[in-house]
Amino acid sequence: MSPSPTALPSSFRDARSGFVFRAGGKLYRQVNQAARPDYDALMGSGLYEELVAEGLLIEHEEVELPGSSPDAYRILRPSELPLISYPYEWSFSQLKDAALTTIEIQKRALARGMSLRDASSYNMQFQDGRFVLIDTLSFETRKEGRPWIAYRQFCQHFLAPLALMSYRDLRLNQLLRIYIDGVPLDLASSLLPSKARTRIPLQLHIFSHAKAQLRGGDGRPSGSGKSPSISENALIGILDSLRKGVEGLNVGLSRSTWSDYYEEADHYSPETFEDKKKLVESLIDQIAPEQLWDLGANVGLFSRVASGKGIFTVAWELDPQCVERNYRIAKKEGQTKLLPLVLDLSNPSPGIGWANKERQDLIGRGPVDAVMALALIHHLAVGNNVPLPLIAEYLAKLGHHLIIEFVPKDDPKVQGLLSSREDVFDDYSVDGFESAFGEHFTILRQDAMAGTARLLYLMESKTA
Template identity: 50%
Template sequence: MIDPASFRDPSGFVFRRQGRLLRQVNASYRVDYDALIGSGLYRKLVEAGLLIPHEELTDEPGASDSAYKVLAPSEVPFLSYPYEWCFGQLQDAALATLECQRLALEHGMVLKDASAYNIQFVEGRPLLIDTLSFERYVEGPPWVAYRQFCQHFLAPLALASYADIRLLALASRYIDGVPLDLASALLPARSRLRLGVLLHLHLHARSQKKYADESRETTAKVRARRPVTRQQLFGIVDNLKSSVFGLTWRPAGTEWGDYTGTTHYSASDRAEKERLVASYLERSGAKRVLDLGANTGVYSRVAARLGCRVISCDGDPAAVEKNYRLAREERTEARGLAVHPLLIDLTNPSPALGWASRERPSWNERASADAVMALALVHHLAIGNNVPLERIAEFLRSLAPTAIVEWVPKKDPRVQQLLAAREDVFPDYSRGGFEAAFERFFEIEARDRLGATERSFYLLNSKDAL
């Protein structure tokens, strides 16, 4: 079955055969594919950890007559999309894309697309997953993927840096990146003081508007008059790199070192919570864990230290950023500690997007695990978003057969804070109500109170193999 997202590029496509993900290289792409391998670029990129490694399958037939080769790319454990990344993830993905382009130019090739969807995070590292993104370099034409790079990477990064971090979500509205005229209109005037933003976004948007209705002949004429040399392409890539690298974001009034998100435990309670979570995870035998409302990923790391692969979701951009920064440090310190932070608003997770709503599956379609953790989360959903407890239980059950849930009672200051300005319309929000709701879908395997607090922890196993 051909992947629903694999239809734009005529060079080949991705398909599944007996559950195995394969990539067909079409005969029309033969010379470029051979150049990718023959020039040494493939080896260089794989060694640099920038391109997904693959195996050429000699005996595997293609999925259509046009096959030149069939490749078996190495596995990407969890697909995530640009609108689910924090600032640092998008920035690192942009830098990886530019490094691929720079190395390609050094090897007589060029990136023919610069889509953020071609990057996936594997072992905490941004990786180009589209092996067919390269073609032989011909001197003269400008970089064909320049517009796409600016729309997919530079525009959202500049908007997040200069205007508002929440504008990263624009990526989910615009599948081919943020339109540059929109970015230019939303950016404050002071953003023009940065050379890269001025050239690649503001002037770029103006140029696009000016030449919007020009014919093919005009393009050819402009190109013929002033060819772009390879050295100049290096210059463009280098300036894009500095521009991306120079953009920063930090939450108002905080330094990253001090940012702790929202933790409300004494040191001893926190140690006890870590111990409880670890013992529940060990009992469950989970290998793949979804941590919902993960904050900066403290308990994701408890799971990771037990050898679990963790998808660590939170809706707060600052918490996810901190989590990613930690994950990036761990990536260099200890390989194998696998925490994958994602920016997800659980009250409105990413929908299915793209052509026929099938190109980019929703978060719910992708999220599945052996165990789901919901620590200090239920009150946010039940009171902050009025979701009935039973629906929360059903939702967690849809994600994993095991759930580790923290119960925060109504009299807890955090819950009282949520109720501060509103009427308490939650008569069922009680320990009894919580257990009754969850017992519709789960058996309670273990239940522990946290130290002297009123908070409790539950290890829940599904009643049925769904």
């Protein structure tokens, strides 16, 4: 490896403590000499063992790498995650679980004389069916009397977006795509209904907190010239209040456009449905992927065909209600290989943050072994007017293999889309589809689906 490894674009905010880098295809975290006391305290206090044993913190091993920089105190090799996902891709319950996990970690840290210096939702990632903290260098030895440095971040990253999603609309998680450091509290205050104020934790940590922020450093209690000091019990009181605030927020599942898709499916007979499942399964077996992205996954019926085989499967879906429902079901089922995430494929997650590189776009997190696009093409081509060659070009970059269903124009679902728009889709035909996709893929298999005119293809990307 090179003598001075380069930090990943997501790992520059705490350069004094250390950074994450890749070498030889593996992920490492350098602990700098400056972070030595805090790192030793984490490892020596028993906190690391406790958190790892409880599945709250990512596990790592200390390794020797030749040519490490003189700043390096330790080089860690954390266990690798199949995918980094972002809070604007999470449903309500995912963000809520990540929030409660953060509070739990901070409580355990306080009990061992330490404290989290970040409460960033980006530090929480999905591993084996639950959220874990991935930033091992987030811990510091607690200084007596010092307030929780990450309090503001917790409110902006978790409490405010959860309250907005609960009181207003699930889609407001998209605010996190605009505000990388969480929803500004004055904005949350102005968007939340006044009835949210009747909940003490929300009144305190969002509304009053926002007011205090507007005063900035001048907001110190009158007459005090020194830094504020608070006891450990008061810190626990604040954490308990935050937890009550988070736990008190919920969302009900309404009948959204998509969440009843399978129940109301008039385009399949039960036999066709089972047939399709078997066909999909055989194609998945043929590819034997380690990771599969199911695009337009709805509540993840077909995603489960893959995840049931131990394949890490991401169920990407536009409708946050479906993602919420899918996540709740997955949790009940104890799924460890299925991750439902929100994604609008007509406007996929972009690169955001500093230089647009801090958080990766969708393509940057691929290509994966297999992409599945079942009953999706007509929504992109007809519903969103994206020409077939552009769809083929994009999908070819996302995965090495593609399982894709072609839904012909006379299908009731396409007819439904065409009923409200002019049919300007002359190329939308089997020939047009095969010619567009043939440019970017080698078509390996084409199967007819019994009982429908739909076709299922297996393709291999020429570009990924």
